[in-house]
Amino acid sequence: MPHTPIYNGKRNVSVIGAGFAGMAASALLARQGCEVTVFEKNDTLGGRARTFSGQGFTFDMGPSWYWMPDVYDRFYAQFGHTTADLYDLKQLDPGFAVVFSGNELMDIPADFEQLCALFEQTETGAGDKLREFIADGEFKYRVGMDEMVYKPGHSFIEFMSLKLLAQAMRLQLFSSFSRHARRYFKDPRLLALIEFPVLFLGAMPRDTPALYSLMNYSGLKQGTFYPMGGFGTVADAFRDIARSAGVNFRTSETVERLETHHGKVSHVHTASGSIKTDAIVGSADYRHIEHALLPEADRQYADDYWESRTFAPSCLLFYLGINKKIAKLRHHNLFFDEDFGLHAEEIYKDKKWPTAPLFYVCCPSVTDSSVAPEGQENVFVLMPIATGLPDPEPIREHYYQLLMDRLEKFAGENIRDHVVLKKSYSVSDFKNDYHAYQGNAYGLANTLGQTAIFKPKLKSPKVSNLFFAGQLTVPGPGVPPAIISGTIAAREVLKYLNS
Template structure:
């Protein structure tokens, strides 16, 4: 089932946070014999992958792109399960659509050969170049998501083997993503398709390692999937596995202090109660755990460290229930009808509310009738923004009106007057719900100096029995990396507990 490091009996481990990293770590720990309790501040589990229901609509609050299905499947296989034991996975066709203007929509087919034909129709020679680009991305995926991604990032010595060193060079860890892409494609439409995962989840393309073309392999070759019932079903699957292994979940439990004795955590204090622990995995916000739960002298990183980091975006979200069908919308819709570079600069460099933002619309009711009443659409609108911005109701409403105007222009029909449910979510909500540093939504950006050994360490530098998992440590942001992060943290902690 697992790769056991030997059973660890009568050890009490607390996991702070029940996102994918926390649930992944808790199940692996429990399967290896530890007594695991997960402390979750919110009333339901799943972290950013929580869902909620209202007016007959079921809204996923966070993740909506199901890429890298092998990562989920490999995790389930650890527990002698498979994806289909928990939910039906449907491959989307088109995988997604890119809107470049009122009447210019580019559907990205599920079939890779058709994608190559599409590229060729836009830029002569680009069909063959896309095959070369994706073949290279597939190699990076095999290496990056294989042995390399499971390294805990303690030190550079982990990469001292000749094979790994050669692999690090071949996967272009030290090259610019932007430069790499432009060796293959010139057309701005094609560049936008290739670069969008970087803008929405990473950093400026020029500051991102070319390694991350592995994302293009995942999106264009493996394809885009959807778990029927919504991403909440995936979070439910992880909780079920953890509970089957004996993990105890305590929801609505706010951890307010970690008690230290002789350089180790002895007790976790939550909701007025003290819990004795042998070790802790912090899968909640790394900065929050350090700054709010530990005394200053035991914090691995000070304020200047965090303020100097490059964070992936936060976002402004609108969850909307619409009492009609919207003909032109696909399941995933990327609105690139404004300038890509300008929006990226305003997120990462100027750190201000965007002037003419790109945005994304997810309409899962196109695929899944269970998430909306009959004859209605379930949509959420996401606009990437810089972290730390003030997000008053007035600002939110201003952008809501602007985005809906563009959406209606594209759709060619009235939508706003048919909105029967509306909820906004942004920086201050990420802070209040997840203690997210400056309201970040996706963790640290995937820049070279924030990759692998350059991320905040998984093992606390100053507290012997404290480990971290999640999007602010290795491997990085996104659901598949978080799943892997939990596994790495659990295995590292098991080694410590065996000593």
């Protein structure tokens, strides 16, 4: 976006939600001369990237994987910053580790040639196959970043350029990710490693377009990074950029109603009163904004639409402060010691609490001494689950014991007796804190029928000055897509205001 303001007078833009999408949109709009107010129902900024502290520990409550670093770089550059200006970004080595049955541990090295050697050691010929697979993923990533992902998804016409049409077959929008991966690899350990981003953030691998092998390029070739101090430092960077641009944040202020007249939002109503607005960016839960804030006549999606959608998982999380070090834990640890296919079926098809779940353990104190007291460990455990499940304390505790059994077996030492801080978080918490539909944690799954123009529309067809951003619209779940979503929404608001 050009830096020159496009208005002689100020236009008032209201943003609902201060996650990455909302903060990105607000900063870009303020930088263009708009008077921007962000309403955030919680008392802190960052959305799902909130933090909490206790007993010397600081926990990231949401995102922990820092992939696609160029998306952050691109956003910061618009404000004259580099990532290094804002926080210390460290590449992890190993990027992450995978635990298979029998407590077999596979460290994923940061060096790509070492990774190819690891694949070759695991399956004859897989080293060269990985080079081919990642080269294909890099092509998709470059085309996606340059040609596709910053489009608003209004209609097919956006994707009808001759260049994109020529590249369509190589993008594999209509091929299955699962089938694509099996063209390259046979060993179930390598397939689990390749498919895990799809399971944790997307859908069943067989229902996900092979286009999303671009994620493997980012994670395995670009690398896995960590912002020192935790993901809260990234949220702080977005907050500071937005404030420097002139954004006004109003925390602990829930939007109660959007007043519409003649197909436009005229006022935003909160418990504190109302504010006149020229445009709205709704970066909170899409369904909540439509169904709780808009008159019924102004809604574009009925309940049966949302009920028919395929959602990425919710999750059960445990934040644990442990008063000793755990030698075998890496920064990122994926426990694939049970049946991948069964857990995926139970998330997406059966929608039940899992029988033998896969899970993820993050231990940032391996890398960052600031997040835990000296000699202690900051750990959070994440188990993907279906959306909409009841999550009373007895169920949470049952899975805590189950996961800790397996974690202690892997670590070869007692951990439970050393837990000095414990907090759980699950479906009902996502609903309460974020108005998340069915307690979803990541938004809509990246199935073909929910990609690009098939996602909920970024621009309301019924309310001309209402735009959406975040994980339930384009381009999808994850922090980099949220940043991109806020960027697209800001651009579309500016087009509207300048029309």
